[in-house]
Amino acid sequence: MYAPPIHRLITELGKLPGVGARTAQRLALHILRASPQDAAALAASIQEVKERIGLCEICFNFAEGPRCRVCSDERRDAGLICVVEEAGDVIPIERTHEFRGRYHVLGGALSPIDGVDPADLKIAELYRRVADHAEPIREVVLATNSTTTGEATALHIADTLRERAPDVVVTR
Numbered sequence: 001m002y003a004p005p006i007h008r009l010i011t012e013l014g015k016l017p018g019v020g021a022r023t024a025q026r027l028a029l030h031i032l033r034a035s036p037q038d039a040a041a042l043a044a045s046i047q048e049v050k051e052r053i054g055l056c057e058i059c060f061n062f063a064e065g066p067r068c069r070v071c072s073d074e075r076r077d078a079g080l081i082c083v084v085e086e087a088g089d090v091i092p093i094e095r096t097h098e099f100r101g102r103y104h105v106l107g108g109a110l111s112p113i114d115g116v117d118p119a120d121l122k123i124a125e126l127y128r129r130v131a132d133h134a135e136p137i138r139e140v141v142l143a144t145n146s147t148t149t150g151e152a153t154a155l156h157i158a159d160t161l162r163e164r165a166p167d168v169v170v171t172r
């Protein structure tokens with residue numbers, strides 16, 4: 001029905017989360033009607049994030065360069081870590097302007113049914129951070145989601161931290 005380039009665009013857009021076949025078609029037609037400048041800006045911004053954005057070497061949040069903005073900010077309390085599942089979970093916490101500590105992004109939640117175990121997440125990296133005396137950690141706030149997997153992840157981390165780092169305060 002469509003020329004091959006349009007069909008390819010619809011196929012690619014349809015791979016995005018929450019975008020069904022009809023939405024993919026609607027978006028593709030919108031891009032076709034857009035100005036060449038707007039379409040080029042969209043394509044360039046996709047390419048740019050893939051080229052310039054990686055994971056922070058400390059907290060695994062998205063970062064342009066080796067460290068994210070929070071980890072590069074000397075004013076943020078390095079002794080307080082908020083553990084979240086995904087990088088997107090940092091945004092609503094930052095919006096409150098109430099949290100002055102740093103983050104640790106796990107990259108998901110424990111789910112034995114889906115085959116996600118501790119080795120698939122940045123959990124060992126969290127324990128390493130807590131054990132690293134160059135940067136003493138006083139408190140770890142477990143802000144994983146209130147789903148079954150999020151709760152299981154928080155429990156797992158809380159148990160391990162209590163054993164390995166009894167001086168660190170763990171809160172949910």
Ligand code: ZN
Pocket residue numbers: 056057058059060061067068069070071072
């Ligand atoms: Zn960071």
